[in-house]
Amino acid sequence: MDVLRELIQTIIVIVVLAVLVEMLLPNGDMRRYVKMVIGLLIIMAVLQAAAGVVNSQFMQEVPAVTVSDTGAPPLEDIMAAGEELSAINRDKAEQQYCEGLSGQVLALVNMNSEVQAVDARVNVDRENSDIKEITIVFLAGDKEPAGGAKEGLNFTDNESGALDVQPVVVELGEKTDVHEFSRVNEATPEQKKIAAELTGVIAEFYNLKPDQVKYEFQ
């Protein structure tokens, strides 16, 4: 009997709530739509109240009101995944753009035979994809000849005219020619001057301010 009384009380409260909410509705064309939703909510509330009396298990089985109950993943998850994917694609595009620019800069700089550029680091503004800064890394000291790779290797012509690489002997022991590495970071004044001129050319080429293109020696 107490259960029945409680059920009736709950239904009375739901009805009062529905009347109150209906009083709040606007008069326009939207009224019908909002009334439909209110009707559904009342059905839901009455069902829940009735289920609480008949079978408590039923109430647990009534799904919560979330978008995920439609079988699809929640909207927040979809949006988050989309944003993540967008960020990954943007990063990839930015990386490709930087690599492309770096290659262009290196090709332009290495047209000058006085100095050798080994790297060009390009910083791109994430907001509008503008170039923020370009740093060109020049090789200090004498520029390697075009066939520089051959220096440490022995090549012989074979019968077909192609080059064969002779076996390379690796000797372990104390390094004797330390002076070879001591010349690192030592650029001649001429090289610095040429590097400065080249950075100016690059800045002009890409329509950048002179202080946006820097150089360093290694």
Add this chain to the structure above:
Amino acid sequence: MDILQISGIALTGAVLAVVLKQKSPPMAVLLSIAVGVIIFLLVLGKIGAIVDILQQLSERADISTIYLGTLLKIIGIAYIADFIAQICRDADQGAFATKIELAAKIMVLVLAVPIVVAVLQALLRLVP
């Protein structure tokens, strides 16, 4: 005596709007928007009391706050859409008003989708 204040503002606005509509219709539209916003701000503080009562009743009836939140959102959407559509109609822009109402209807139905699904599932579970 807030109702006197609100009525005074509305009446003054109406008279001014009628006068302005002859001379400068755009200013009349702006005036109607301003009067609407002022009246809304005046009653905004009292809406809180109604929401409190609704919350108490929903707790008493064991209705989840998610349901009530959805309901209040839908009512808010309906009022805003109605308000803006009226302003658009006053400015002789019936097409805009129709579009706003369409957008509001779609948003209401989107908010109602989870409730519809919940009711449907509950009803289907009742079937043996």
